[in-house]
Amino acid sequence: MRKNTRINLLLLLAVVALAVLPLALGLGDHREEPFTGADAEAETVITEIEPDYEPWFSPLYEPPSGEIESALFAVQAALGAGVLAYYFGLRRGRRQGEQRARARQAATEDAGSTAGESEVQGS
Amino acid sequence: MHIAEGFLPPAHAVAWGVASAPFVVHGVRSLTREVRKHPESTLLLGASGAFTFVLSALKLPSVTGSCSHPTGTGLGAILFRPPVMAVLGTITLLFQALLLAHGGLTTLGANVFSMAVVGPWVGYGAYRLLRRCDVPLMVAVFFGAFAADLSTYCVTSVQLALAFPDPAGGVLGALGKFGSVFAVTQIPLAVSEGLLTVLVMRLLVQSSKGELTRLGVLVAGGRTEARATGTGAVA
Numbered sequence: 001m002r003k004n005t006r007i008n009l010l011l012l013l014a015v016v017a018l019a020v021l022p023l024a025l026g027l028g029d030h031r032e033e034p035f036t037g038a039d040a041e042a043e044t045v046i047t048e049i050e051p052d053y054e055p056w057f058s059p060l061y062e063p064p065s066g067e068i069e070s071a072l073f074a075v076q077a078a079l080g081a082g083v084l085a086y087y088f089g090l091r092r093g094r095r096q097g098e099q100r101a102r103a104r105q106a107a108t109e110d111a112g113s114t115a116g117e118s119e120v121q122g123s
Numbered sequence: 124m125h126i127a128e129g130f131l132p133p134a135h136a137v138a139w140g141v142a143s144a145p146f147v148v149h150g151v152r153s154l155t156r157e158v159r160k161h162p163e164s165t166l167l168l169g170a171s172g173a174f175t176f177v178l179s180a181l182k183l184p185s186v187t188g189s190c191s192h193p194t195g196t197g198l199g200a201i202l203f204r205p206p207v208m209a210v211l212g213t214i215t216l217l218f219q220a221l222l223l224a225h226g227g228l229t230t231l232g233a234n235v236f237s238m239a240v241v242g243p244w245v246g247y248g249a250y251r252l253l254r255r256c257d258v259p260l261m262v263a264v265f266f267g268a269f270a271a272d273l274s275t276y277c278v279t280s281v282q283l284a285l286a287f288p289d290p291a292g293g294v295l296g297a298l299g300k301f302g303s304v305f306a307v308t309q310i311p312l313a314v315s316e317g318l319l320t321v322l323v324m325r326l327l328v329q330s331s332k333g334e335l336t337r338l339g340v341l342v343a344g345g346r347t348e349a350r351a352t353g354t355g356a357v358a
Contacts, residue, residue, distance in 0.1 A: 012322065022185055022186050022311075023184050038190065038305055042124070042130075042305065043130060045283075045300050049288075049297060049300070056132075058129060060221065060228070061222065063222075063224060076218065076219070077176070079176055080180065083172075091330035
């Protein structure tokens with residue numbers, strides 16, 4: 001494996017480890033509902049500080065279930081990942097195309113200057 | 124995790140909206156200028172927006188036993204300067220407010236201020252400062268993204284503390300409470316965001332040298348370039 005690839009994989013691995021460790025170590029066990037969203041927790045703190053506070057506006061559209069919500073989050077991630085993959089794929093393809101064009105050009109120039117030799121080599 | 128719909132009193136919601144609006148307008152201007160001047164940068168702009176889309180959809184568990192998500196605004200701020208991120212961050216927040224009931228329209232101004240204005244500027248500032256001190260490119264990128272992420276949620280905590288001061292401890296007491304919900308949860312996620320931003324920047328250095336040189340991330344002639352690949356080898 002190339003050194004660059006190895007470093008990139010290590011970076012990814014570190015991110016995965018950071019996400020898995022809190023779960024593996026059971027850091028949510030002391031809570032009634034482990035690993036809820038920080039925004040929901042903030043709502044709890046707000047109602048602790050101001051028990052009378054009522055949200056004065058509700059979302060125009062609310063995903064009808066947790067499943068639909070996670071589907072929409074997946075769509076968001078997939079859209080982003082798709083665009084990123086397109087970008088890097090396009091760049092790689094362009095680079096390869098340029099390299100090939102350059103190689104071909106060098107080859108024809110080579111053939112032009114030493115036509116006799118390359119014919120011998122080619123046969 | 125942003126402030127949920129309806130959870131800021133109307134006066135605060137309006138005030139944060141007014142505070143954010145000029146940054147977004149200025150951002151739209153610099154975005155159109157960038158695209159007009161360098162049409163070829165549209166692709167990389169799209170990729171930067173896509174990065175915030177992916178990262179703000181990733182709800183990750185944290186050491187506090189709760190979940191939050193990174194913001195992904197550091198990368199675009201480093202590449203295209205912060206004003207552009209005011210626009211790309213707002214688009215991401217609107218998507219989440221309208222389709223996912225995450226964040227909200229009444230809290231959009233406050234959330235834009237934290238994620239699309241302060242985050243990118245703090246991240247960009249940290250990155251530039253480190254670069255000026257001759258810190259290697261990838262180290263500066265890591266701390267830039269880390270600072271953008273963490274500062275976003277520090278601002279969220281301040282916004283909530285201002286709106287809901289603690290009866291006993293006042294604004295500072297409330298800041299402690301909201302800070303322990305948002306900012307502490309965010310620390311490991313900010314590390315993750317830093318690592319992912321370094322990963323994408325490494326791929327960009329490999330694939331888009333010309334573009335990065337034009338944007339000033341890499342310096343033509345190689346001093347920074349040598350440094351960049353050098354860090355890559357060390358990191």
